[in-house]
Amino acid sequence: MSEQPALEPLLDVRDLRIHFQDGDQIVKAVDGISFQLAKGETLAVVGESGSGKSVTALSITKLIATPPAIYSGGQILFHGKDTLTMSPSELRSIRGRKISYIFQEPSSSLNPVFKIRSQIAEVLQLHRPDIKDIDREIIRLLELVGIKDPALRFHDYPHQLSGGMQQRVMIAMALACHPDLLVADEPTTALDVTIQAQILELLRDLKKEIGMAIILITHNFSIISGIADKVAVMFRGKIVEFGPTAEVIKNPQHPYTQALIECVPRMGARAKRLKTIDYSKVNV
Amino acid sequence: MNLIEVKNLKVYFPVYGGIFGKKIAEVKAVDDVSFSIPKGKTVGLVGESGSGKTTIGRAMLRLAPVTGGEVIFEDKNILAIGENEFRPCRRKMQMIFQDPYSSLNPRMTIFQIIGEAFEIHEPSLSKDERRERVGKLLTQVGLKKEVMSRYPHEFSGGQRQRIGIARALAVNPEFIVCDEAVSALDVSVQASIINLLQDLQEQFALTYLFISHDLAVVEHISHEVLVMHHGKIVEHASAEAIYESPQHDYTRKLLSAVPKI
Numbered sequence: 001m002s003e004q005p006a007l008e009p010l011l012d013v014r015d016l017r018i019h020f021q022d023g024d025q026i027v028k029a030v031d032g033i034s035f036q037l038a039k040g041e042t043l044a045v046v047g048e049s050g051s052g053k054s055v056t057a058l059s060i061t062k063l064i065a066t067p068p069a070i071y072s073g074g075q076i077l078f079h080g081k082d083t084l085t086m087s088p089s090e091l092r093s094i095r096g097r098k099i100s101y102i103f104q105e106p107s108s109s110l111n112p113v114f115k116i117r118s119q120i121a122e123v124l125q126l127h128r129p130d131i132k133d134i135d136r137e138i139i140r141l142l143e144l145v146g147i148k149d150p151a152l153r154f155h156d157y158p159h160q161l162s163g164g165m166q167q168r169v170m171i172a173m174a175l176a177c178h179p180d181l182l183v184a185d186e187p188t189t190a191l192d193v194t195i196q197a198q199i200l201e202l203l204r205d206l207k208k209e210i211g212m213a214i215i216l217i218t219h220n221f222s223i224i225s226g227i228a229d230k231v232a233v234m235f236r237g238k239i240v241e242f243g244p245t246a247e248v249i250k251n252p253q254h255p256y257t258q259a260l261i262e263c264v265p266r267m268g269a270r271a272k273r274l275k276t277i278d279y280s281k282v283n284v
Numbered sequence: 285m286n287l288i289e290v291k292n293l294k295v296y297f298p299v300y301g302g303i304f305g306k307k308i309a310e311v312k313a314v315d316d317v318s319f320s321i322p323k324g325k326t327v328g329l330v331g332e333s334g335s336g337k338t339t340i341g342r343a344m345l346r347l348a349p350v351t352g353g354e355v356i357f358e359d360k361n362i363l364a365i366g367e368n369e370f371r372p373c374r375r376k377m378q379m380i381f382q383d384p385y386s387s388l389n390p391r392m393t394i395f396q397i398i399g400e401a402f403e404i405h406e407p408s409l410s411k412d413e414r415r416e417r418v419g420k421l422l423t424q425v426g427l428k429k430e431v432m433s434r435y436p437h438e439f440s441g442g443q444r445q446r447i448g449i450a451r452a453l454a455v456n457p458e459f460i461v462c463d464e465a466v467s468a469l470d471v472s473v474q475a476s477i478i479n480l481l482q483d484l485q486e487q488f489a490l491t492y493l494f495i496s497h498d499l500a501v502v503e504h505i506s507h508e509v510l511v512m513h514h515g516k517i518v519e520h521a522s523a524e525a526i527y528e529s530p531q532h533d534y535t536r537k538l539l540s541a542v543p544k545i
Contacts, residue, residue, distance in 0.1 A: 193543075222543040225543075263471055264545055
């Protein structure tokens, strides 16, 4: 983080610590991490299950329930204001409007008993009550995320759409309020490789078109090149490496980052065995 | 020598509709598919959701209703024989599932989950002998013997997949269908499970049908690759050839979708 952006960063996380009480044990899910995100920038957070990447993402709008979680230190400055000390009503004005989320499993994030139209309309009515023609805005959003015949599709129920289409609807809902920051938590992990490529392409286009910042959370190094400007590698609650994506992939410094990149199967490599991570050699 | 051969396999699912609920159409999930798997080799089956790849795997183990065609195993068409005649074949054919969370019974200990196979297929074993066999299987898949008294929720996704593999190995199978066996796992865990499957193949001369939507994984583990699209095999080639000179447009599309690091 040598280069200091001229303007104040959109998001400035300082020495964040989130612990969980488990019986008489304390689990340090996030253990003193700091990073900054400028407007329109994309940050990838890469790590394995349990590394603390999702907890970090959810904590930005204080979505982790306390208890069992304890926000035991640090600050999350969004537009210069600490979200960890905000009142519930202040948080509500940010959640979904300034910062929105998409998750891994689109089918479990959508309500199965409501049509697509009414689920997007709910977001608009709540956050943008000034809109007159809600249907037109919904159609515009669905078009934006690449859904064909949106005027027909918005009468569908979630189960009538494929996984890739459902994820597009989730993205449309997330974009409904022109957020400054989109947090995508494993957005393609539940999807086929071909659909994954389409969704990543869509995020790449939207980033250019709308200029919002994105935090992309994933366990898979191979999906982040071409979309993320910077990458933070997390291991056991700590950021072990941080830098520009291309540079980190080309020349990873930390042994854990090296191992995580090497274990991805590569087409045409014809390697006999895949590399695995030897945790005894990873020191934090 | 081929261990298992599929000839003109067809699986059609009826679609009912109209006011009388009559059959109005059919979905051709698997439409005239033929291939064979040599003993000790891995054939990869790749395609998108809904392409029919899981249905093929299930049909080969007699777990899906078949409309037509043959599955030849040990010189017998296993689709045409009776349940009693098929039972000895059943133990030689096993399946490893995608979701290690839902494929293990949460109320059973690991010993009960893996040991159940012995109760059915080797009822003569005493409890101590069973315990010993389960312990041996657990060490073979890289877990400690002592974990057999625990329950599935105490394990991570990768460990559960190892338990699923140990359960499949319990009956000394010859043929294993791995249906998206690593798709739900982190890449780092995925690598270790793929390595384990390859080690076990070498050790026990296992034959795999490896089903996945991820061409990079399939290309790594397989000797031959079948590409499926809308119920048909559109390309059948060696793993090298699929990557170096894909013939079919759909294969090229799948290849281009694989993210490059």
